[in-house]
Amino acid sequence: MIASEADLKYYASQHLNIAAQLKRQGDEVKIFTLNRKGNGYREESLLHNGVSIPIRFLQSSSTTLERANFTIMQGLSNHLRSTRWDIIQCSEDIQPSTLQASLFKGTARLVIFQGINHYSYNTIKNLPMKAFDLTAGPWLRHRTDLVIAKTKEAERFMRSKGYQKVLTIPMGVDLDLFHPYPREEGQAFLRERGAALEEFTLIYVGNLIQRRDVATLLRGLKVARAQGLKAALTIIGKGPEEAYLRALASELGISKTVSFLETIPNAELALAYSGADAFVFSPLHEIFGMVILEATACQLPVLSTPVPAILDLIEGYREHGIKTFPFGDHLALGNFLVELAHNPEWRLKMGKANRHIAEQHSWSVVASRIRNAYQRILQ
Numbered sequence: 001m002i003a004s005e006a007d008l009k010y011y012a013s014q015h016l017n018i019a020a021q022l023k024r025q026g027d028e029v030k031i032f033t034l035n036r037k038g039n040g041y042r043e044e045s046l047l048h049n050g051v052s053i054p055i056r057f058l059q060s061s062s063t064t065l066e067r068a069n070f071t072i073m074q075g076l077s078n079h080l081r082s083t084r085w086d087i088i089q090c091s092e093d094i095q096p097s098t099l100q101a102s103l104f105k106g107t108a109r110l111v112i113f114q115g116i117n118h119y120s121y122n123t124i125k126n127l128p129m130k131a132f133d134l135t136a137g138p139w140l141r142h143r144t145d146l147v148i149a150k151t152k153e154a155e156r157f158m159r160s161k162g163y164q165k166v167l168t169i170p171m172g173v174d175l176d177l178f179h180p181y182p183r184e185e186g187q188a189f190l191r192e193r194g195a196a197l198e199e200f201t202l203i204y205v206g207n208l209i210q211r212r213d214v215a216t217l218l219r220g221l222k223v224a225r226a227q228g229l230k231a232a233l234t235i236i237g238k239g240p241e242e243a244y245l246r247a248l249a250s251e252l253g254i255s256k257t258v259s260f261l262e263t264i265p266n267a268e269l270a271l272a273y274s275g276a277d278a279f280v281f282s283p284l285h286e287i288f289g290m291v292i293l294e295a296t297a298c299q300l301p302v303l304s305t306p307v308p309a310i311l312d313l314i315e316g317y318r319e320h321g322i323k324t325f326p327f328g329d330h331l332a333l334g335n336f337l338v339e340l341a342h343n344p345e346w347r348l349k350m351g352k353a354n355r356h357i358a359e360q361h362s363w364s365v366v367a368s369r370i371r372n373a374y375q376r377i378l379q
Contacts, residue, residue: 021363031053033056056079089112092115111147148168149167149169154168169373170361172366173361173362177270197232197234199341201232208241208245213282224334283304296322299352303336303337323340
């Protein structure tokens with residue numbers, strides 16, 4: 001059973017793919033998640049990659065997080081009182097649903113699925129989180145049978161909090177959805193959606209929020225174009241930074257070569273990746289970054305800041321197609337872009353190496369590792 005504090009849409013790629021793979025291996029799985037539409041409880045089956053997955057929506061139309069959390073706690077505790085599970089997997093440790101699962105797990109093993117690698121308690125807004133951690137933390141550490149961390153940094157963080165059994169298992173990618181298409185087909189797809197393309201086309205996919213630092217990508221593009229590179233950037237995603245980024249592109253004089261596209265469904269996203277020559281990513285911090293794996297699966301070279309997930313991904317691979325540049329360093333990024341654009345054979349080699357890495361991180365591989373971890377704590 002998988003319990004998710006947040007609306008399913010934010011974790012759909014992770015929870016649904018893991019659940020589908022576990023069901024294919026003969027396990028019974030149910031997802032509990034919050035849906036802030038209506039009130040009460042609703043249960044339905046969702047067909048994902050040909051697998052029917054039962055999902056129980058704990059509904060709360062409340063606009064306050066506290067009331068919504070109360071809804072998922074109440075629904076989860078009622079279910080756990082009446083139904084026996086071998087494994088209960090919860091998202092993140094400081095969550096009411098995780099505490100509720102620890103209280104009513106019975107003979108089940110409690111697994112925490114941890115992506116967050118730090119907590120900031122220096123704002124008034126986060127004081128309830130600090131109080132939760134101080135009061136419930138010792139109990140959770142005692143009742144948790146295993147922590148599955150998405151990155152090694154998250155593993156170190158959880159060990160520093162006192163969790164004893166912690167295992168790093170990176171996230172996966174759906175290789176049926178994300179694979180390379182011919183470049184011409186991908187570029188036609190982007191053109192149909194209004195993207196401006198150049199001889200060297202870059203792509204960014206993700207939310208337009210401050211911690212993603214998309215401004216560095218724009219400034220890096222400016223540096224590359226100032227060196228004579230005919231380059232363009234396609235940005236796919238929405239967010240509160242969009243107006244600022246549009247204004248910045250205009251200020252830098254590159255607005256005609258920067259395209260802002262609406263969010264594209266996963267079923268079509270591989271075409272968008274395939275229309276680019278490289279994927280660029282510049283977050284200041286990141287829990288994992290699923291888009292990195294998506295880009296590698298589509299055989300793209302990747303230029304990124306050295307967030308933990310990137311460093312984990314390339315560890316142990318003598319050949320890979322991921323190059324890192326310092327946080328916020330648009331000059332280094334711009335120079336990398338010029339070097340990459342002028343070396344098509346290098347790009348091809350990087351793309352093939354990245355596809356190989358993605359194949360080692362398919363959801364079937366990841367789910368098998370998770371299932372093996374489950375079996376060990378059940379023995």
